[in-house]
Amino acid sequence: MADQASMSSLSLEAAQRGQKAAVMTAPDPDDPLAAKYGDAGLVASQAVSGRVWTRVEDLNASFSDKEVLLRGRVHTVRGKGKSAFIVLRQRTATLQVCLFANDTTVSKGMVKYASQITRESIVDVEGVITLPSKPVEGCSQSDVELQCRGIRVISRAAVLPFEVTDAARSEADVQAAAEKGEVLVTVGQDTRLNNRFLDLRTPANQAIFKLQSAVCQLFKDYLLSQGFQEIHSPKLIAGASEGGASVFKLDYMGTPACLAQSPQLYKQMAITADCERVFEVGPVFRAENSNTHRHLCEFMGLDFEMAINEHYCEVMEVVEGVFEHIFTGLATRHSRELAVVGQQFPFSMPEFKRLRLTFAEGIKMLQEGGYPD
Amino acid sequence: MADQASMSSLSLEAAQRGQKAAVMTAPDPDDPLAAKYGDAGLVASQAVSGRVWTRVEDLNASFSDKEVLLRGRVHTVRGKGKSAFIVLRQRTATLQVCLFANDTTVSKGMVKYASQITRESIVDVEGVITLPSKPVEGCSQSDVELQCRGIRVISRAAVLPFEVTDAARSEADVQAAAEKGEVLVTVGQDTRLNNRFLDLRTPANQAIFKLQSAVCQLFKDYLLSQGFQEIHSPKLIAGASEGGASVFKLDYMGTPACLAQSPQLYKQMAITADCERVFEVGPVFRAENSNTHRHLCEFMGLDFEMAINEHYCEVMEVVEGVFEHIFTGLATRHSRELAVVGQQFPFSMPEFKRLRLTFAEGIKMLQEGGYPD
Numbered sequence: 001m002a003d004q005a006s007m008s009s010l011s012l013e014a015a016q017r018g019q020k021a022a023v024m025t026a027p028d029p030d031d032p033l034a035a036k037y038g039d040a041g042l043v044a045s046q047a048v049s050g051r052v053w054t055r056v057e058d059l060n061a062s063f064s065d066k067e068v069l070l071r072g073r074v075h076t077v078r079g080k081g082k083s084a085f086i087v088l089r090q091r092t093a094t095l096q097v098c099l100f101a102n103d104t105t106v107s108k109g110m111v112k113y114a115s116q117i118t119r120e121s122i123v124d125v126e127g128v129i130t131l132p133s134k135p136v137e138g139c140s141q142s143d144v145e146l147q148c149r150g151i152r153v154i155s156r157a158a159v160l161p162f163e164v165t166d167a168a169r170s171e172a173d174v175q176a177a178a179e180k181g182e183v184l185v186t187v188g189q190d191t192r193l194n195n196r197f198l199d200l201r202t203p204a205n206q207a208i209f210k211l212q213s214a215v216c217q218l219f220k221d222y223l224l225s226q227g228f229q230e231i232h233s234p235k236l237i238a239g240a241s242e243g244g245a246s247v248f249k250l251d252y253m254g255t256p257a258c259l260a261q262s263p264q265l266y267k268q269m270a271i272t273a274d275c276e277r278v279f280e281v282g283p284v285f286r287a288e289n290s291n292t293h294r295h296l297c298e299f300m301g302l303d304f305e306m307a308i309n310e311h312y313c314e315v316m317e318v319v320e321g322v323f324e325h326i327f328t329g330l331a332t333r334h335s336r337e338l339a340v341v342g343q344q345f346p347f348s349m350p351e352f353k354r355l356r357l358t359f360a361e362g363i364k365m366l367q368e369g370g371y372p373d
Numbered sequence: 374m375a376d377q378a379s380m381s382s383l384s385l386e387a388a389q390r391g392q393k394a395a396v397m398t399a400p401d402p403d404d405p406l407a408a409k410y411g412d413a414g415l416v417a418s419q420a421v422s423g424r425v426w427t428r429v430e431d432l433n434a435s436f437s438d439k440e441v442l443l444r445g446r447v448h449t450v451r452g453k454g455k456s457a458f459i460v461l462r463q464r465t466a467t468l469q470v471c472l473f474a475n476d477t478t479v480s481k482g483m484v485k486y487a488s489q490i491t492r493e494s495i496v497d498v499e500g501v502i503t504l505p506s507k508p509v510e511g512c513s514q515s516d517v518e519l520q521c522r523g524i525r526v527i528s529r530a531a532v533l534p535f536e537v538t539d540a541a542r543s544e545a546d547v548q549a550a551a552e553k554g555e556v557l558v559t560v561g562q563d564t565r566l567n568n569r570f571l572d573l574r575t576p577a578n579q580a581i582f583k584l585q586s587a588v589c590q591l592f593k594d595y596l597l598s599q600g601f602q603e604i605h606s607p608k609l610i611a612g613a614s615e616g617g618a619s620v621f622k623l624d625y626m627g628t629p630a631c632l633a634q635s636p637q638l639y640k641q642m643a644i645t646a647d648c649e650r651v652f653e654v655g656p657v658f659r660a661e662n663s664n665t666h667r668h669l670c671e672f673m674g675l676d677f678e679m680a681i682n683e684h685y686c687e688v689m690e691v692v693e694g695v696f697e698h699i700f701t702g703l704a705t706r707h708s709r710e711l712a713v714v715g716q717q718f719p720f721s722m723p724e725f726k727r728l729r730l731t732f733a734e735g736i737k738m739l740q741e742g743g744y745p746d
Binding site: 043045048049073089090199200201206212220224230232234235248249251253269273274276282283287298300308309311313 | 416418464569572573574579589604624625626643645646647648649656673
C-alpha cells in the first residue's frame with residue numbers, strides 16, 4: 001500500500017509536470033505481440049543470452065535494413081494516436097525510434113506502452129534500421145532511424161528534478177525561442193549541481209568528461225614516447241610542500257601531517273634518484289580561501305620533471321611537444337566530442353603555435369603594443 | 374674558507390671509508406691532452422651545442438668502432454697505474470669505460486683524473502666502442518666497452534651515506550662471498566629509507582619503478598581499448614566513503630571534511646550519469662592503525678566500474694582481460710626490467726591463467742584438498 005501511495009504521489013507530480021499519470025508496464029495478454037514489449041525483470045545475472053547490443057554512435061546508412069538491438073535512455077518520447085517516436089540516447093549519441101501500429105509487427109498496445117515510458121528510463125529496443133527521406137532533426141544519427149519491433153523497459157525512471165533535454169539546451173536555442181514568443185525551460189546551476197548525476201547525462205557534459213579523459217591520455221602518451229615514466233608521490237606528508245599558510249593539516253595517528261600542495265619535492269627526488277624523466281597526474285591540495293572562479297582547493301595536476309643535459313630549451317621542447325600532441329589529438333581523434341560540446345556551448349578551438357620569444361623580442365612587442373616603459 | 378673546511382672534513386671521511394682523499398679536478402696545463410678532461414662548469418643553459426648523447430642501454434655490437442658521447446653516473450672506478458676502468462651507469466644499464474695511457478689519445482694525467490672521480494658523480498664520457506675478447510662481467514652491456522678519449526665531471530658527488538653498488542647486491546652474492554671467507558658490505562633498510570633518493574638508484578629499484586609505471590599504462594590502455602574512460606574523483610569529501618572509523622578527518626575552511634577511503638560513490642555516480650565504463654588511478658586514504666606489512670594508510674588504487682547488460686560475467690571478462698594484458702605486457706615488453714629485478718631479488722613470473730569456478734567446483738576442490746566440511 002505504501003508503494004501505491006508513493007506511486008500515486010509520483011504520478012500526481014508527473015501529471016503536474018505535463019507527463020502522463022497512468023503508466024502501462026505490461027502488455028494486454030490478448031495482444032498477439034504481447035511477447036514483444038513490457039517491463040523486463042531486474043537484471044540479476046540469471047543467464048548469458050549471447051545477445052549483442054549495437055552502439056548508437058556506430059549506426060549509419062550502412063546499417064540499412066539490418067536488425068539491431070540497442071540499450072539506451074529514453075531522451076524524449078512522443079505518442080500520437082497510432083504512432084510513437086522515441087529519441088534514444090547513449091552518451092553523446094541519439095537516434096529516432098519509430099513505432100507505427102500495424103497488424104504484423106507493431107500493435108496498438110505496443111505503441112501505447114512505448115508512449116508511456118518515462119523519460120530517462122533505460123530500454124532495450126529491437127528493430128530494423130531504415131533511411132529516412134530527410135535527415136532526422138535534433139538527433140546525432142540523423143541519416144538513420146529505427147523501425148521498432150520490440151521494446152522493454154529495463155529500468156523505469158521515476159519523476160526527475162529536471163529533464164536532461166532542458167539541461168542540454170543551448171543559450172542560442174532559448175533565445176531563438178524567446179524571439180518567437182516561446183518560453184523554453186532552463187535549469188539553474190544550483191539544481192544541476194544538486195543533481196550532478198543527472199546533469200552529467202547531457203551530451204555536452206558526456207563529451208567534456210570524455211575530452212578530460214582524452215587530455216590525460218594524450219599527455220601521458222606523449223611523455224611516455226619521450227622516455228618519461230609515471231610516478232605517484234605521497235599526498236599525506238609531514239610538512240608543507242610549498243608556502244606554509246595554504247596547507248590542509250590533519251592528524252596522522254597522533255602526529256601532525258599535511259596534504260601535499262604539489263609533487264615538487266618528490267619529482268625532484270625522482271630526478272636525483274636517476275629516474276631522468278618523470279610525470280605525475282594526481283590531486284593537488286591547496287587550502288586557499290579564495291572564492292573566485294579561478295581557485296580550486298583540490299585539482300588534478302598534470303606535472304612533469306626532467307633532467308637537463310645542457311640548456312633549458314630541452315624543457316621548452318617537451319612543453320611545446322606535449323601541448324601540440326594534446327591539441328592535435330583532440331582535433332583529429334576527438335572532433336566528435338568537440339562538436340557535441342560546441343552544440344551547447346559554441347566555441348572555436350585555438351590553433352596551436354610553437355612560439356619562443358627572446359627577452360629583446362618581448363620588449364619590442366610590448367613597446368609596439370603601446371607600453372614604451 | 375668554510376667551503377675548504379667542509380671539503381677537508383669530507384675528504385677525511387672519504388679517506389676513512391677507503392676512498393682516495395686527494396681529488397684532481399683540473400688537468401695539468403702542460404698535458405697535451407688537457408682539453409680532453411677536467412671538471413665541467415655548472416650547466417647553466419649558456420648554449421645549445423647540438424651534441425647528441427647516446428643511451429647506454431642502446432649500445433651493442435653494432436656500435437663497434439663508432440664514436441659516442443655518454444652521460445651517466447660513475448658506478449665504480451678502479452685505477453691501476455697506467456690504466457683505469459669506470460663502470461658507467463644509466464638507470465638499469467651499465468657499461469665498462471677503459472682508459473689505457475698512451476701517447477696519442479689518453480694521457481697519464483687523464484688516467485689519474487679518471488681514477489679519482491668519486492662514485493655517483495655524473496660524467497660526460499666520449500670515446501670509441503670496441504668489442505671485448507670476452508664478455509664484460511657485471512655490466513649489463515657485456516658485449517661492448519668504451520675506449521675513453523675524453524672525460525669530464527658534470528657534477529662531482531660528495532661522500533655518500535652508502536654505496537649504490539653495496540645497495541645493489543643480492544643476498545646470493547653476499548652469501549657466496551661469505552662462503553669464500555669474504556665480507557661484503559650490505560645496507561640496512563633504515564639507511565636505505567633515510568636516503569631513498571640514493572637507494573632508488575640501484576638497477577633493481579630503477580626497474581621496479583619502471584614496472585610500476587608500466588602496470589599503470591597497461592591497465593589504462595586495456596580499459597581504454599574496452600570503451601572505458603578515465604575519471605578523477607574528489608579526495609576531499611564531506612563524509613566517510615566507507616566505514617566510519619578508519620577515516621582521516623581535517624578542517625576544510627571551518628567545515629569538517631574527510632579524505633576519501635575509496636572512489637566508490639563517485640564511480641557509481643559516473644555509471645548513473647551514463648558514463649557506462651570508467652576507471653580511476655588515484656590515491657586512497659585509510660586511517661587504519663595497523664602496523665603490519667599488509668597495511669598502508671595511503672596507496673594507489675587501480676579501480677574500475679562498469680554497467681552490466683545482463684550478467685556479472687561481463688565484469689569477470691574485463692577483470693581477466695586486464696590482468697592478462699598486464700601480465701603479457703610485462704613479460705613481452707618489459708622482460709629487461711624483470712630480469713634486472715631478478716638479478717637482485719630472484720623470482721619467477723607467475724603464469725597467467727583464466728580461471729572460473731562454479732560454487733560446486735570450488736567445494737569439490739576443497740574436499741579433495743582435505744577440507745571435507
